Amino acid sequence: MASDAAAVHSNSYETYLDYKGKHKGIFAWILSTDHKRIGILYMVALLSWFLVGMALGGLIRLELLTPGRTIVGPQTYNAFFTLHGVIMLFIFVIPGIPAVFGNFFLPIMIGAEDVAFPRINLLSWYLYIIGGILIILAIFLPGGAPDTGWTFYIPYSIRTSTNMIITLTAVFLLGFSSILTGLNFITTIHRLRAPGMDWFKMPLFSWALYATGWIQVIVTPIIGITLLLVIIERVFGVGIFDPALGGDPILFQHLFWIYSHPAVYIMAVPAMGVISEIIPTFSRRTIFGYKFIAYSSLAIALFGSLVWAHHMFAVGMSDSAEFIFSLLTFMVAIPSAIKVFNWTATLYKGSIQLDPPMLYSLAFIFLFSIGGLTGIIQGALSVDIHLTDTYFIVGHIHYVVFGTAGFGIFAALHYWLPKMIGKIYNMKTAKVAFWITFIGFNILYFPFFIMGWLGMPRRSYDYLPEYQVYHVISTVGSWIMISGILLMFYNLLKSVYTGKRVTERNLWGGETLEWTVPTPPPLTNFEKLPDVTVGPYEYKQNDIEVEEVK
Amino acid sequence: MSTQEHTAVAHLHRDDVRSRMGMWLFLFTELILFGGMFFLYAVYRFLHQADFHVAAKSMNILIGTVNTAILLTSSLTIALSIAALQNKKKILSLILQGITVIFGLLFLVNKYFEWSAEIHHGNYPGSPELISQSSGHILFFGLYYVMTGLHGLHVIIGMVVIMFMMRFTIKDVITPDHIVKLEAAGLYWHLVDIIWIFLFPLFYLIT
């Protein structure tokens, strides 16, 4: 068809960025139900919040440079680590990859024109923004910033005079936003796949989002009701959690972790999906063990929902309960390791290109392995009694959450941002920024394991002089890592304004559908709806061995 | 679910299956939300069986039973309103939707009198009478107010939703061929009903 042929040439189509809708200026964005624009809206908000969270993290490290007071008092310090946790977890990594890259690429990757419920998609962005605004209010309104830690443990969270109700409402709304995203993606994947795109022809990123969607839908209501009950407890004093009235604070912890452990997978599984896209692309190989990776996402979602009480081994539970939760915790390692082995097997004999997305992905595997293995260490009952509430867990959470979800977002940014905006960043700067970030990361967080093992308690404002050497190393590491991240952000931001234009469809040689559409994508994604006949990652060269094995 | 012909047309046309699937997922999250509270109820009931038994005696079973009857009937009327519209009886459907809303209102009025009576007896969170009671007693009333209160909130939301559906029906946004919105509202109303079916025995009938 003539019209199809014309659309192949650049500038003969209208990109989603050029599209002029009913609204002008900023309203063309904040009233748009186009999944690509919503993805960009999320990206801008998320990365801005990330900078805030990072600044708070930097301030925490600075305060801990010396024992006693360094820059702020203890109350401010408590607010710092609370806000750092709340912002990084609930505002940055939990929406994270699904909200930004899932929104932008999921419909394209499965051959759809949009998500199942575009207007609900925009609604979830508004809930997200309102949640963020409430956090800002909680910081600056009289009463003071929340100081409970991101876990909001009872009874302190019903006793403290800081702005808890606003903070809890904010997290409640963020949870609602997360539920709507998950609901949208599940339905999208069920109903909007292109002709021929059956389940096992879907890219692994969509599988990851599908598993994540279910985790979001299943466990997020639990945190919703739990935080709502804390609010009610503060306002009316009903006694459900208040030990003074007969309530049980440990029940709060159970409900909190029933959500918050699976929440780790809401952060990590989409990042694993990103890695499963990038690794085959940059090693020119079919992904090894496609079905294993796909099913292991579901297995993680399942097992991960049954291990919450490993956060409570020192709290008080029956021995048999502790034993079961410890065993199940070990079992989560199986699907996680399946992924790591399959990625490594994909790399084997591939022609590997160390472009920035690949560097971040390899770093992901490295950091995830350390984070995962240190998780196993704490899953062992006797060891956990020694390690609980020390810096060991802080090191573990940063390797797992930042090392996977954070690096997953960085990898995705370098992989997909040029496709999203049609401009590419400076490769050399990106690689330099990567190495600074990666090295800084390890200098910053690895000492956490050592001082945790030696007994340094988490969240502590002050510490004994013997721990100072580790704190100093760590704080210096934070300076290195922050400079690396700032360089990366500068490089990416610069590419938005003055980056080299790219018009080729397939920037990296990827084999999934988003690389078959023009760059940047047109408003309705496809010139004509694709008819899918082959699976993803069907590379022609370097692939003979795998075919023979089958 | 590898039905390719379904997914193929989904982009281009209205897809009622998609809308229904979204609604069911949403109802599922609502069930889990209440599930968290049923979980708390189960634990506290287990720990304070005698107290719960005594506290439930002060509940007004008559009002509870009447409200159960009201909600069950309203579930019937909303289901009939869908059937009526499917049979192209628009006016009848509107009347039945209106009756559902009125039933919801009656439920809330009863609830208001019930709560007022309890509060009059000093059974409300933080009251001196309640604080002086055993912790099982306090927890029973804490759960009672929170769970029935949150359920009442859902009744209000359901009524507002159905009123919107009446508006849509009048304006022919909802027609016999485009009925999925009304169906979704009906599902929501059934959910409100089902949750009450569990609340009623747990608070009124355990004496």
Ligand SMILES: [Cu+2]
């Ligand atoms: Cu956990």
